[in-house]
Amino acid sequence: MKRISQISMVALLLCFLPMLSVVSEAAMDHDKLLKDPGVYATFAVFKMGEHWWQMDHEARVKAASEMKKVFEKHADKLIVDTHLLRGLSERADVLVRIHSKEMVHNQNFLLDLMGTTMGMDMKNTDTFNGITKTLNYVPSFPEELKGELKTPPPQGSPYVIVVPIRKDAEWWISGQDTRTGLMKEHTDATVAYLKTVKRKLYHSSGLDDWDFITYFETSKLDDFNNLVTGLLKVKENRHNRRFGDPLLLGTIRPLDEILDILSR
Amino acid sequence: MKRISQISMVALLLCFLPMLSVVSEAAMDHDKLLKDPGVYATFAVFKMGEHWWQMDHEARVKAASEMKKVFEKHADKLIVDTHLLRGLSERADVLVRIHSKEMVHNQNFLLDLMGTTMGMDMKNTDTFNGITKTLNYVPSFPEELKGELKTPPPQGSPYVIVVPIRKDAEWWISGQDTRTGLMKEHTDATVAYLKTVKRKLYHSSGLDDWDFITYFETSKLDDFNNLVTGLLKVKENRHNRRFGDPLLLGTIRPLDEILDILSR
Amino acid sequence: MKRISQISMVALLLCFLPMLSVVSEAAMDHDKLLKDPGVYATFAVFKMGEHWWQMDHEARVKAASEMKKVFEKHADKLIVDTHLLRGLSERADVLVRIHSKEMVHNQNFLLDLMGTTMGMDMKNTDTFNGITKTLNYVPSFPEELKGELKTPPPQGSPYVIVVPIRKDAEWWISGQDTRTGLMKEHTDATVAYLKTVKRKLYHSSGLDDWDFITYFETSKLDDFNNLVTGLLKVKENRHNRRFGDPLLLGTIRPLDEILDILSR
Amino acid sequence: MKRISQISMVALLLCFLPMLSVVSEAAMDHDKLLKDPGVYATFAVFKMGEHWWQMDHEARVKAASEMKKVFEKHADKLIVDTHLLRGLSERADVLVRIHSKEMVHNQNFLLDLMGTTMGMDMKNTDTFNGITKTLNYVPSFPEELKGELKTPPPQGSPYVIVVPIRKDAEWWISGQDTRTGLMKEHTDATVAYLKTVKRKLYHSSGLDDWDFITYFETSKLDDFNNLVTGLLKVKENRHNRRFGDPLLLGTIRPLDEILDILSR
Amino acid sequence: MKRISQISMVALLLCFLPMLSVVSEAAMDHDKLLKDPGVYATFAVFKMGEHWWQMDHEARVKAASEMKKVFEKHADKLIVDTHLLRGLSERADVLVRIHSKEMVHNQNFLLDLMGTTMGMDMKNTDTFNGITKTLNYVPSFPEELKGELKTPPPQGSPYVIVVPIRKDAEWWISGQDTRTGLMKEHTDATVAYLKTVKRKLYHSSGLDDWDFITYFETSKLDDFNNLVTGLLKVKENRHNRRFGDPLLLGTIRPLDEILDILSR
Known part of the structure; x- marks a missing residue:
């Protein structure tokens, strides 16, 4: 039941949030950050570790809720898109794409993310860093x-x-x-x-x-x-x-x- | 004794199920999905983790039975063939080949599969994704x-x-x-x-x-x-x-x- | 003392068993299988896992004895040679070379082997499969x-x-x-x-x-x-x-x- | 609160320590070691192991404090810079760059570092060794x-x-x-x-x-x-x-x- | 204090043992084995496993002492040099170089070494085998x-x-x-x-x-x-x-x- 209400809430949120991103509209020009040159992006890829799957359901729900707060805490400095790789890529479960004006914002967000109970059970299997630029050719x-x-x-x-x-x-x-x-x-x-x-x-x-x-x-x-x-x-x-x-x-x-x- | 009866039951089932696939004949045109172009296939390869082998026999039988229900639950959306690699390939124990009309069906099936007790103990060592097409040459x-x-x-x-x-x-x-x-x-x-x-x-x-x-x-x-x-x-x-x-x-x-x- | 008597028994056996193979002479023509074309061979390479070394001596002796029975059980279908890599190859401890008339016999033997208490603690680091053929050049x-x-x-x-x-x-x-x-x-x-x-x-x-x-x-x-x-x-x-x-x-x-x- | 005071102390230290290095100015000519030819450098890269993240907060703080003393102990023989890779490089959490007049000083420092409670939970994912030389071209x-x-x-x-x-x-x-x-x-x-x-x-x-x-x-x-x-x-x-x-x-x-x- | 006395003892031994090798002078011509052609060498490289670092100090001292006896036991058949890689090579902690007249002596020594309590906690990360020969060019x-x-x-x-x-x-x-x-x-x-x-x-x-x-x-x-x-x-x-x-x-x-x- 809890899960259904969470999904409904998300469905509701989606009407207002283009690109499924977790972002405070008031705090940052979302479109600008996704279109401007000179924006730093980090693609952080994670696979849940064995310890995670040995935790009971309730502990995992609590840990997930703790992680969600990290996304909210940093919402004024960056835009984060979330993707589910699990099942389609053997390397990882989750891909988090982060955009901000300074690479250190991406790092600080990820430090907090990886410092949660859930984050400590996530293995960082790949990280790609990049910068957006004006068109070259x-x-x-x-x-x-x-x-x-x-x-x-x-x-x-x-x-x-x-x-x-x-x-x-x-x-x-x-x-x-x-x-x-x-x-x-x-x-x-x-x-x-x-x-x-x-x-x-x-x-x-x-x-x-x-x-x-x-x-x-x-x-x-x-x-x-x-x-x-x-x-x-x-x-x-x-x-x-x-x-x-x-x-x-x-x-x-x-x-x-x-x-x-x-x-x- | 239990094992013998399971195998007999399977032998019986095989008379009706071509290609050893787990599929509800009523729900889907099995042959069509295996022959049509534009069908999405996922080859998911798994190796049982160390934790699995440390569980006792009864717990493993129960977990296997739970996993079987996942195959039944998704039978109206996809065809799944199962193969045993254990002993002949060092990389993995099991290969699951999935066919459906949309890649997200394959992912959703695998999410459920990997979310069972048994699935949590399976390491996803390789995943290949493909699409069927009309003959080119x-x-x-x-x-x-x-x-x-x-x-x-x-x-x-x-x-x-x-x-x-x-x-x-x-x-x-x-x-x-x-x-x-x-x-x-x-x-x-x-x-x-x-x-x-x-x-x-x-x-x-x-x-x-x-x-x-x-x-x-x-x-x-x-x-x-x-x-x-x-x-x-x-x-x-x-x-x-x-x-x-x-x-x-x-x-x-x-x-x-x-x-x-x-x-x- | 137990170890000495085991080794003596092996020394005795060696007089009758060419190539140090575990095989029932009555059940199969050993030489033929090692010389004929069309014979399937599987080289299965294993490294003992960490869990094995944490078991006490008595439990390991018992587990080894259980594994030995698997060799005897399949002796009428295949010839198995055993080799010790430990110390000379960092990849593995043991190499098992299996010959039989059908690849599935090799797999079934290895399924039983890997299904013993000792087998569950063995990591299958490499597997090579091949077939013997008449001379080409x-x-x-x-x-x-x-x-x-x-x-x-x-x-x-x-x-x-x-x-x-x-x-x-x-x-x-x-x-x-x-x-x-x-x-x-x-x-x-x-x-x-x-x-x-x-x-x-x-x-x-x-x-x-x-x-x-x-x-x-x-x-x-x-x-x-x-x-x-x-x-x-x-x-x-x-x-x-x-x-x-x-x-x-x-x-x-x-x-x-x-x-x-x-x-x- | 503890954390804030630590950071303040560091900020204070930074006024006197160019390059953020942990070094006793009295014991060694810092600039010389960073500029001279014939200086040996070791780049040691570490990722915290799973066991670390399962320790409670207090134990980790104590272990971190123990590690800090290793830096102080060796400060008269080498200059150490510390870098945080976590979040931006999937391979590692920390990069330690060490300069000294003899490679064995670098090793002895790292032996002590890796011998602390915290060090025992660090996986050494990469080590690069080098020597500084006069300009060639x-x-x-x-x-x-x-x-x-x-x-x-x-x-x-x-x-x-x-x-x-x-x-x-x-x-x-x-x-x-x-x-x-x-x-x-x-x-x-x-x-x-x-x-x-x-x-x-x-x-x-x-x-x-x-x-x-x-x-x-x-x-x-x-x-x-x-x-x-x-x-x-x-x-x-x-x-x-x-x-x-x-x-x-x-x-x-x-x-x-x-x-x-x-x-x- | 114990450590200091051990090191002193070693320093004393070094006066008599060229090349820091563990060898019984009476049993074998040390120089000959290091200079002759036709001598088999095994370079066995080990990294201590996580389990080792979780043992308490006393248990590790006892385990190290047990391992030392393996070196003594085989001293009449081989020469062993020991090297510390820890800190300077991320792959390993220890390199053991073994010389003997038959490769199986090297294996038997390593089987005993890896069979000790300490050896069971060592991961064999690399093994190089070679033979000495007369000069070719x-x-x-x-x-x-x-x-x-x-x-x-x-x-x-x-x-x-x-x-x-x-x-x-x-x-x-x-x-x-x-x-x-x-x-x-x-x-x-x-x-x-x-x-x-x-x-x-x-x-x-x-x-x-x-x-x-x-x-x-x-x-x-x-x-x-x-x-x-x-x-x-x-x-x-x-x-x-x-x-x-x-x-x-x-x-x-x-x-x-x-x-x-x-x-x-």
């Missing part, structure tokens, strides 16, 4: 392609895919013009999927063992499979030293639902 | 080869092999005609084994760190060894960046038998 | 080399080495004649060691993440080091994508001695 | 570039990044002149960031599985991302067999604050 | 270089470095003359360090996943860093498929001191 693209790229992305998609990428040395050394040409071909392959796949790019060189973190939302995984297959077929793919590995597939779900699933 | 093959491919596959085979595959960038960039030529050579090498090896292909690009999940059933592992050796000898093999690793070998067994073996 | 070798290959191998050697091998794509694609030429050069390099190193080859493509499992017995590890160095110097070595990694070095010891060492 | 650079390199680095930066590097064989074999040319191009790319990113280089060949440990401090992670992207674009990047993996990102914090966070 | 070197190589190595050095090496296929296939030329260039680069770095070479092909285990002792780690940098600059380096990874750095310490440190 698009300004040099033909006008027609620029127009296509203004297609509004889908909203309220249930699936999330995160693909960290590391380019090879030749990519970086080949020069801006060469890269722009390759990226135009890459971008052409994405046009057919702009309506069904929402994308966001983070730059990671020097902040992590990756060059880019690519983040996708969609309700059509068949389209997403076609999109990625299309991207594999362009010459820029020769310069992906690593593409995923780990790729993370999950569903976008509100914090309450995720905590409920992990506390059952 | 076959329509361009010569009529004679198309005819050969209509050979009915074997039924009721005891062995299962799963080989996830990742192609290199040159494969994808080389173009449809080049790939069709290479795949014809590949397919020619399989003709001699169509009668003894059943095959099924899943597309994984963007859904996992693989491009394809290949699934095989056979009663003749010597034929299967010859088939794979034949496939290694065609030029398409140059483009397998990863072929297996992990390859999974196991036996197809009904859920009841697997639960019985793990509860002994 | 030897029929095309010169008569003189064929004659050399009839040298009787050494008997009763104390050391065992297992080297799993994966060839590269070029090896398989290069054609039978090219491979025969390379294998002749390879075989020439082994002639000097036929008297001191016994060899056996298993084919693994499609049954495991390897193409071959090579198995060696010797009493002269210096000769074996020279043999391998010789094999590294022939051109066929260019096509070993993996050679060992893990290579396993151990000693051939009867089951009773191994159980005794692990129960001390 | 700079003496051959043009005067103008030499002048630029005299730009004073930033002080009191909150972020730390450690990137271990392994060069390929061609780098080392290519000769001093070739390497000097490549390093001039590399150094040109760093000039724009000398004011916001502080750098320090350690040589590791033969002391660890790396050739160099590069250490950075900055308050502007966006600048650091641009700096690394610039370095990826020069030809010397072709010779980085490994660049990071693991790269470590964290914040520079005094020991007391780190111990406080881990004891909460 | 030196006989073909110029007389002057041969003369240089007679420089007496340093004695009583505190630091130990172990670098396992695997060569590529081209190295082995290139022929004895080519390899001799490359090894002369390699050896020339070592001459300057013969006085400060002591070296010993073991052949591992077929006994482990390496071709060579190189072992070094020095009191000057700066010289050792220069030596390795010099070796990276010769063309033979192109043929090192793996050089270290893991490289092990530690200090040479008598068994009693190591046991004392681990029992504190």
Whole structure:
């Protein structure tokens, strides 16, 4: 019964909270933080440890409730999206995506999160750090392609895919013009999927063992499979030293639902 | 005695359930889901944790029975095949193959499965996700080869092999005609084994760190060894960046038998 | 005292049991199974878990005795050789080599083995599967080399080495004649060691993440080091994508001695 | 309340201790050790184990206090900087950077550290060893570039990044002149960031599985991302067999604050 | 106080025991075993497990004393050197180097060692096996270089470095003359360090996943860093498929001191 009322409450909240994020609207311009350049993102990935599953139901519900307060405490400094990987990715149960104006805010939030009873039982299996930047190649693209790229992305998609990428040395050394040409071909392959796949790019060189973190939302995984297959077929793919590995597939779900699933 | 009666019951069930799947015939068109394009498959691989083996027999039997109900609960939304890897693959004990019309059904089933007492003691060592699609290269093959491919596959085979595959960038960039030529050579090498090896292909690009999940059933592992050796000898093999690793070998067994073996 | 009498009993048994195998002579043609093509072999490698070492001596002796019965129970269906890796290979303590006419016999034996009290405390760190086949390249070798290959191998050697091998794509694609030429050069390099190193080859493509499992017995590890160095110097070595990694070095010891060492 | 007073004390200490190091000024020339060639550095990286998080708060505070005394005990022989990785790097919680005149001093300090109650619960996930040397390529650079390199680095930066590097064989074999040319191009790319990113280089060949440990401090992670992207674009990047993996990102914090966070 | 007296006793022993080895002089020709060809060496590397650190001080002292007796028991068959890696290598705490005339002696010693209370709490993280052989390339070197190589190595050095090496296929296939030329260039680069770095070479092909285990002792780690940098600059380096990874750095310490440190 408790679980049903929690879910209802979440459903209610969702009408007011775009992107299922835990955020105080009053305290921060949510849209701005998700669209501006110069924003720091941390993707923290966790797997519940064995000890967690040996706790009884009541203790887990209490611990989940304690963790929820950490999200509220930091809501004026950052936006946090929560995703459930459990069942679809063997590496982890939960993916927390954090946006803020300073990386140390992300760390301080995670210190509090990992310092709760529940957090102490969570194994931090992956962490990706990135920064948002203004578009690098698009300004040099033909006008027609620029127009296509203004297609509004889908909203309220249930699936999330995160693909960290590391380019090879030749990519970086080949020069801006060469890269722009390759990226135009890459971008052409994405046009057919702009309506069904929402994308966001983070730059990671020097902040992590990756060059880019690519983040996708969609309700059509068949389209997403076609999109990625299309991207594999362009010459820029020769310069992906690593593409995923780990790729993370999950569903976008509100914090309450995720905590409920992990506390059952 | 209990075990014998369980196995008998399973033997009885097998007369009515093709492919040893746990499925409510009334609720879903089983054959259609296994043959249609656009079906989502999740291969979830588990190894029992140390805690499981320290539980006493009775507690394990009870936990196995609880898990069985999860299979029944979701039977109207998905088809689940169960395979025993224990003894033949060091990575895992059990492979569960799930088919449904939406990936989130697979996740919800696995959330329930992993949320049982037994599930909490299972380590999720690998998860492969894929989607079925219409044939890509076959329509361009010569009529004679198309005819050969209509050979009915074997039924009721005891062995299962799963080989996830990742192609290199040159494969994808080389173009449809080049790939069709290479795949014809590949397919020619399989003709001699169509009668003894059943095959099924899943597309994984963007859904996992693989491009394809290949699934095989056979009663003749010597034929299967010859088939794979034949496939290694065609030029398409140059483009397998990863072929297996992990390859999974196991036996197809009904859920009841697997639960019985793990509860002994 | 108990240990001494166990070892004496084993010494006695050894007069009648070639190859230190646990087998009922009446039930199965031991030599045939070790020499025929079409025989399935499973190399199961185990490391005792932490829990085992925390059990007291008496409980471990009892558990070892329970495990021994599993070997006896399956003796009519398979031949099992036991090897002690502990001390010489960091990956594992014990290597069990199983031969039978059907892979499922190997699995059923291992299910029983891993289902004992001792088995539940064993971590299955590696499993290699293979099949024996008739000689592939030897029929095309010169008569003189064929004659050399009839040298009787050494008997009763104390050391065992297992080297799993994966060839590269070029090896398989290069054609039978090219491979025969390379294998002749390879075989020439082994002639000097036929008297001191016994060899056996298993084919693994499609049954495991390897193409071959090579198995060696010797009493002269210096000769074996020279043999391998010789094999590294022939051109066929260019096509070993993996050679060992893990290579396993151990000693051939009867089951009773191994159980005794692990129960001390 | 206890925590606040600890932090205040640290704040007070910071006025006298440049670089947040725990060091007895009287006992050792701090600046000299951080600038001289021939100084041995050990980067020891730790993750708190599960057992730690199951201890109660009071026991953890006591254990942290015991650990602090180890830092004081060795303060006359070495300089230790402490960094908090927790939240920003999945591999570890804490990075300790040690400088001394003899590697065995570093080991003896770490033996004491790891021998405390807290240390016994810390998993040593990475250790990098290096030695400082006089500049290798700079003496051959043009005067103008030499002048630029005299730009004073930033002080009191909150972020730390450690990137271990392994060069390929061609780098080392290519000769001093070739390497000097490549390093001039590399150094040109760093000039724009000398004011916001502080750098320090350690040589590791033969002391660890790396050739160099590069250490950075900055308050502007966006600048650091641009700096690394610039370095990826020069030809010397072709010779980085490994660049990071693991790269470590964290914040520079005094020991007391780190111990406080881990004891909460 | 107890610790001080143990260390004094060790210091006394050191006057009579070259190389800090635990050996009965009467039973075996120590120098001969360390210099002869055809001697088998096992490098066994251990990390203390979590259970060890949870035992109380007294129990650990008792367990260490039990382990010491194993060294004495086998002293007539082998020479054992002990090294402390803890603090300088994240992989392990202790490295034990064993020399004997038969590999099975090394195994039997390690079986006893790992069978003690302390041994059961040690995780065997790496094991390297090798054999000593007569010099391969030196006989073909110029007389002057041969003369240089007679420089007496340093004695009583505190630091130990172990670098396992695997060569590529081209190295082995290139022929004895080519390899001799490359090894002369390699050896020339070592001459300057013969006085400060002591070296010993073991052949591992077929006994482990390496071709060579190189072992070094020095009191000057700066010289050792220069030596390795010099070796990276010769063309033979192109043929090192793996050089270290893991490289092990530690200090040479008598068994009693190591046991004392681990029992504190």
